[in-house]
Amino acid sequence: MLFTGTHIHKLDRKGRVSVPKRFRAALDNEEFAGIYLYQSHKESALEGCSHSHMERIAASLDELDMFSDEADDLADTILGSSHMLPYDGEGRIILPAELIEFARIEDQVAFVGRGRTFRLWNPDIFKPLQEASRTRTLNRGATLKLKPMTELPKGARPGTANEEDAS
Amino acid sequence: MLFTGTHIHKLDRKGRVSVPKRFRAALDNEEFAGIYLYQSHKESALEGCSHSHMERIAASLDELDMFSDEADDLADTILGSSHMLPYDGEGRIILPAELIEFARIEDQVAFVGRGRTFRLWNPDIFKPLQEASRTRTLNRGATLKLKPMTELPKGARPGTANEEDAS
DNA sequence: TGGGAAATGATGGGGGTCAATGGGATTTGA
């Protein structure tokens, strides 16, 4: 259950695009066979996630004061503008025209893994940005402090696999 | 059981509007085949929810001091002014004139998902407000602290689906 | 280790199905 790598697929003339096999595999035990997409806040890209991740967002919003302005804004921006997209028999989704336009996608789509979530880009827009962020990271000498293994959920550690993690 | 996305449907000359298939699906095993609507207290919109959510509101009101002004007001605003609207054979409801007027709805209705609940808007009114929400969210740099997976209800996590989730 | 066969994932497109809509007919209730 982890989205990694960049996969470029074709958008056909019916507005369909194949979800990468690797991503579909990461979503295997979901109750909903498909993905959720919504417009990114900061980038000219689409945010993608699973049904259970969307449940998590809804549950977290539930905890904020039911009448707070911030919860309202987030609900409108994320839940209200998200698209629930089921696979067809071949593992493709139909990319809604609104999202194609927002992300300025033409005939190709880049699926970019970000761990628990992923993004969809016009590859021509993503590539220079990726190089820029790579340079920034190097210059900054950024390091990532890793969580101790023992704090990870069971199944994410070697030797703790259970039957659901057969992949 | 999650309301997501924005769905724009037509209000016909008989005052009927189709409830989006996705929303009806989210309400599948409810005992009442229909939805509840009441006037939003802060927006020019209608709040919508399921029968079981209405039960939840009633239960929460029970916990407030029975004779407090606040409980009185909430009971009047929500329970007193709510409309229980059954589907017709095609999954449509009849929007009461009172609610059409309150939400300034004309010939189109936007169903906007908010997780456990949803809202109904005049699309022309909702659209600019949603844009504003997006901008505020961006400026605020709002991030949502996600609940840990383990606290989610069973069925909202991968690998815990039960037979009722066969969809 | 090279080459061919088989399996699998990605792509293209036709056509049937169903959700959304419109409107007439029938029933219900005041």
Added chain:
DNA sequence: TCAAATCCCATTGACCCCCATCATTTCCCA
């Protein structure tokens, strides 16, 4: 008895199922 609500059926257009083809990768065996 009239008006409003409900039932019923027709239409249409978008979506989804199905199959065919193509491109890779994997596998197998000489």
